[in-house]
Amino acid sequence: MKINHLTPSEELLMQILWKIEHAYMKDVIEHYPEPKPHQNTISTFMKILVEKEFLSTEKEGRIFKYSVAVPFEDYKKFQLRNFLENYFDNSGTEMLKTLIDEKLLNPSELNQFFEIKTTVVPLVENAEAENPISDFIDEITSEKKKKKKGKKKKKK
CATH class of the missing domain: 1.10.10.10 (Winged helix-like DNA-binding domain superfamily/Winged helix DNA-binding domain)
Known part of the structure; x- marks a missing residue:
């Protein structure tokens, strides 16, 4: 129809x-x-x-x-599609952004429509190993590197 x-x-x-x-x-x-x-x-x-x-x-x-x-629901969907096409270039995202910007929709209200997935990541066992300050301290407290033998620089 x-x-x-x-x-x-x-x-x-x-x-x-x-x-x-x-x-x-x-x-x-x-x-x-x-x-x-x-x-x-x-x-x-x-x-x-x-x-x-x-x-x-x-x-x-x-x-x-x-x-x-x-039915009213069918007409409402028809009107919404036309509205998106005419005012938001067929972008539901743009419409949502406008609703949020105009404070007609609170972003927290969207949580009920989406499943939030979390990922559990283990902590680093040796936290100091990836700490830049620890790396710097190790570098300045380590033994000096030996100079390579080879050509000496000429003094003027």
Whole structure:
């Protein structure tokens, strides 16, 4: 199923329908926030949402029962993909960086999504052997190296 964009008015109507899942026109009007548009306006939006395949209809006598055909979770994922593409060049990392920079997300909150692995490394048995100060002390306290026999330097 291909999901299309919704206008703000269509999305407002879908927000109502996602909450109640299926409804008759009178139920939708009842849940609509003030100022409520005219019944014909709501009816027109409902027809458009049926054409866009966001809603399905079932005739019961002389009236229609409208049911959600695109779940909210699917639409939310569709919107998120578009948002990433349009504003973050398809980079989830860039979006996370922005959320953290704007203090909308605390980095510690990310720990719940990642398994943290630790590696146990044994301590060095002879810690002094790799200590640069110990190396320097050994060098200055050791016996002097013998000079090589060979050409002597000329004095001027």
